[in-house]
Amino acid sequence: MTCVTWIFSPERVDTPDATALRRDYYDEVASRYWKRPATAAEIDAGLTDDGAGLLAPPTGDFRVARFGGEPAGCGGVLLLDGGGDGGGVRAELTRVYLRPAFRGRGGAGALLAELEDAARALGARRMVLNTRLDLIEARSLYARHGYAEIPAYCTGPYMEVWYGREL
Template identity: 35%
Template sequence: MRVDIAPATPEDPAVIALCTEQQAEIEARYPGADEAPKGIDPRVEFLLARIGSEPVGCGGLKPLEPGMAEVTRMYVRPAHRGQGISRMLLQALEEMALAKGWRTLRLETGDLQPESIGLYQSSGYRRIPAFGPYVGNVLSLCFEKHLTD
């Protein structure tokens, strides 16, 4: 299986479709919690994973402050999970961050997403106190990683 990962814009129909699926999955996992981000932030720089011509996953980086960005909108379609695509996307996002001068990456995931927590911890991300819009959200778990060249 060959996975191609390439930049995409927030307006790309494949990115919009994947983010819509991600939002529906989050809403199903956290009913009534209003956990899902609404809309796609135009500042997010996306990477899109494809197998052949089929979009199978995405992830993005949103600038937070000089030298720091947030990993956001990480999603792989259920039929393609367990194949290492999330790990490939995360590694590609880290490489993109370094190329842009972002040396610290932060992210948020929910406490009912053990697969995400496992991916981030096994990739060197460490728990931190909630940041930004996640402060005070008891369902949010925040992580950070300092990148090196």
Template identity: 40%
Template sequence: MKDASPGSGQFTITPEPIDGADSRAALEQYVGELARLFPAGFDPGRAAPPEPGDFTPPRGYFLLVRDAAGEARGCGAVRVAEGGFAEIRRMWISPALRGQGAGRALLADLELHASKLGCEVVRLDTAAELRAARSLYASAGYVEIPAYNDNEYARHWFEKSLV
């Protein structure tokens, strides 16, 4: 278990099976929040859905963020995409942990796992409504690039070199 907030014990980030109960609960919260934020709702099946096994080694990882009480409060996934780059998907932090560095720590851990997968470049996309996410990505060294996928919810695509 990795303490993502050294000395504070506020949260931990660990790789976990995407089909585990806590992982499914975190993903349900993620989908629910996007459904409330997006004017026309959110259907994860229309957002460049993953293939079975995409977030399982050796093709990828699913990470779960837990608060100090052990409750699932965030998640994110990384997979090797066609073309050999890593792609970050389903990154979400509960409002209960926002502003405490959990998003930045999760992003850094996803990048570390992308490197473990042998990738030198990582990409991600995000929706126009997710301004805080775009700010986080920019501050972490991501640069905006042309669309690389057909995710109908995405309006911004980013890339970062890991080397």
């Protein structure tokens, strides 16, 4: 019997697998927001200059999750505060996504733990994130893993609730 496991690896956001996963992520969150399928042009526009290039050392990290060798999900962390000795440094959790076919297999929690480890390795002491109220599954995931609502640390059109936790 073969045991299928989750594998997480740092990857540039512009590799073919990372690009496809980022497109799928944007498609899902935009389509849910607009209550209609996002077009390819809208996805392209949403990914243009989206800051994902910062999800690489020394400012961040991006991970691709594979299940049974198949690209199944992704996520990133972005340092928000200066380096120094790491005291008080916050990292933002962003672009956390699992393709629907891979949900329910323990990957979301494992990906979250992987991203928290990546943030610690960058010197972060606290993880923060923002999301929308309609992304109930994401909000449930964060609450199950010790994230609590916090005051807004940033603003934007798609930000409705903020979470944080100590690492």
